[in-house]
Amino acid sequence: MQLAKPVGRNAAALKYDILSALTIYALSGDKHRQRSILRIIALITTRYNWRNNELSIGREEISRLWAVNERTVKREMANFRVLGWVTVKRPAARGRVAVYEIDLKQIMIDTQEVWPIIGPDFQTRMSEDSEPVTNVVPFATKPVGPEVAAEDVWSQVQSILHGRDPELWASWFRHLSEAERAGGSVTLVAPSRFMADYIAQKWTARLLAAYSRVDPSIRTVRIEAAD
Structure with missing residues (x-):
């Protein structure tokens, strides 16, 4: 699976495909996901330089675009x-705003679940391998899994999750840490409230199933935010 760089003759079509995937991914989630995805779409459509993969914008300007305060901007960015969608290319300095990069490849990996909703032609187009050319960036192959310790329950659970879906593990589960395990209950900690709520909504059952294979006494899994 490959993703061509959105420049050149087919750039417009690929940009529409990426924005379509983001839009349907947002609509398939709850109001928190919808608001979050709408915000990154706003940044892409108003300030993102596709050719250079640069988003040059300050926190104050983002707050105006999103109609929120700067504290919300800091939390959302x-x-x-954490999702791997945005990285800081050059931090802000006196008289100069920060420059970010957007990982379009990671965005497309994370939105694969909604490709069939958009249509079979979209799914085929995004899944097929392209001819190797200089401006093609290959999707990541199977992510390297966690180190497994024989007596460490959490590392074994992580290994099970990685084995079932390496890309899902790389995007979400690897960011979790085990805070407590007692009395048949496990508490996991995510780096942010958004991630904690999203994983709790989508994948609590998968986490519990993985735990049950390692420790059958586990009956409930809770996910909390670190912040």
């Missing part, structure tokens, strides 16, 4: 960094 941190969520995007």
Whole structure:
């Protein structure tokens, strides 16, 4: 699976595909996901330089675009960094705003679940391998899994999750840490409220199933935010 760089003759079509995937991914989630995805779409459509993969914008300007305060901007951008969608290319300095990069490849990996909703032609187009050319960036192959310790329950659970879906593990589960395990209950901690709520809504059952294979006494899994 490959993703061509959105420049050149087919750039417009690929940009529409990426924005379509983000839009349907947002609509398939709850109001928190919808608001979060709408915010990154706003940044992409108003300030993102596709050719250079640069988003040059300050926190104050983002707050105006999103109609929120700068504290909300700081929290949301941190969520995007945790997801791997946004990275800081050049930090802000006196008289100069920060420059970010957007990982379009990671965004497409994370939105694969909604590709069939958009249509079979979209799914085929995004899944097929392209001819190797210089401006093609290959999707990541199977992510390297966690180190497994024989007596460490959490590392064994992580290994099970990685084995079932390496890309899902790399995007979400690897960011979790085990805070407590007692009395048949486990508490996991996510780096942000957004991630904690999203994983709790989507994948609590998968986490519990993985735990049950290692420790059948586990009956409930809770996910809390670190912040």
